[in-house]
Amino acid sequence: MSHNKITTSVLRQYKSEGRAITMLTAYDYSMAKLLDEAGVDMLLVGDSLGNVILGYDSTVPVTMDDMLHHIKAVCRGTKRAMVVADMPFMSYQVSIKKAVKNAGRLLQEGGAQAVKLEGGAAMADTVKAIVTAGIPVVGHLGLTPQSVNQLGGFKVQARDEQTAQTLLDDARALEAAGIFALVLECIPDGLARRVCEAVAIPMIGIGAGAACDGQVLVSHDLLGLHAGFPKFAKKYANLHQEIRAAVQRYIKEVQERQFPAPEYSF
Known part of the structure; x- marks a missing residue:
């Protein structure tokens, strides 16, 4: 395992x-210290903390x-991994x-190295402005949890050709706006492969299948800290x-x- 700090250029090289x-x-x-020492490339301080930590x-x-409260804690425990911070709903x-x-605050006050935001072509101008300000951005397409009420629940997205083409167009628009990486969540693996070939x-x-350049999971799912977990999350331990x-x-x-007992007393 390399001990060099993970940056956007390192990820492009990967x-x-x-x-x-x-x-x-x-x-x-x-948790950040443990994951960083284990060699994870990127740590996402996700707004999933709303579900996982805040209930x-x-x-x-x-x-x-x-977000700022938790980003600061994660950054204090991280040396090698890139820390990416979710931009919360309406920020x-x-x-x-x-x-x-707000993106600037996540870096300047929180200490993150990049931000992540949800949305496709409609967010392109916003992404471009954030990138122009010198802030690296990760995009997020497919199942976008902040839009769960609009999407009608947590379910696989872009199953038909029309919505699949829209997602492809969104990916190209975000790339043109300057994102350096893109999260694809809960989409058919064939579509994920098409996106990977298009950008x-x-x-x-x-x-989103195995064709992607990398994978992300919620650590609590991976470690089995909850009694239930989604289909796409492999449980590597059963800490619950x-x-x-x-x-x-x-x-x-x-x-x-x-x-x-006596051995634990003075």
């Missing part, structure tokens, strides 16, 4: 070499203050001026059960006066 890019979510210092039903209630949709200001920037998939069992052992030992 794509040209055919080296897969790894990305995981992180919301706090401890909301969607990402819509997440605020700029919420970039109201006006281009507000979008540039030159790295594609990072989540529920392990943590619950450990806590139950602790409770039992305390109640039975077995803890603390």
Whole structure:
């Protein structure tokens, strides 16, 4: 594993070499430090923290203050990985001026190295303005959680040729606007392959098949920290059960006066 800091140029090099890019979510210092030490290329401080950390039903209630709080913690635990910060709902949709200001805050105050925002060609002017201000941008197409109410729920997107063509056009528009990478979420793998062939920037998939240049998962899904998880998320550990069992052992030992034993006392 290389210890060099991951930058946009490194990610372009990875794509040209055919080296897969790894990305995981992180919301706090401890998890960020673990993931960074393990060698993950990119850490996404996602607005998914609304669901995973704050207990909301969607990402819509997440605020700029919420994001800044967690971005700062993640950046304190990260040395090598690129930290990408989600722009929360209504932080970039109201006006281009507000979008540039809020994107700047995520870097200047939070410490992130890039921002991510949802939307296609309609966001191209906003993306261009943010990039012109010197802020690297990751795009996000397919299932865009901030639009879940408009999309009618969390489900696979662009299943027919018309919506697939729209997504392809959106990808090209975002690339022309200056994004350096694009997240494709919950789309058919055949469409993801077409997008990868149509644009030159790295594609990072989540529920978008194996053709993408990299993959991203929510760390809590990967580690099995929740009882349920989506179809596209492979569970590499079952920490939900392990943590619950450990806590139950602790409770039992305390109640039975077995803890603390002499070796844990002074």
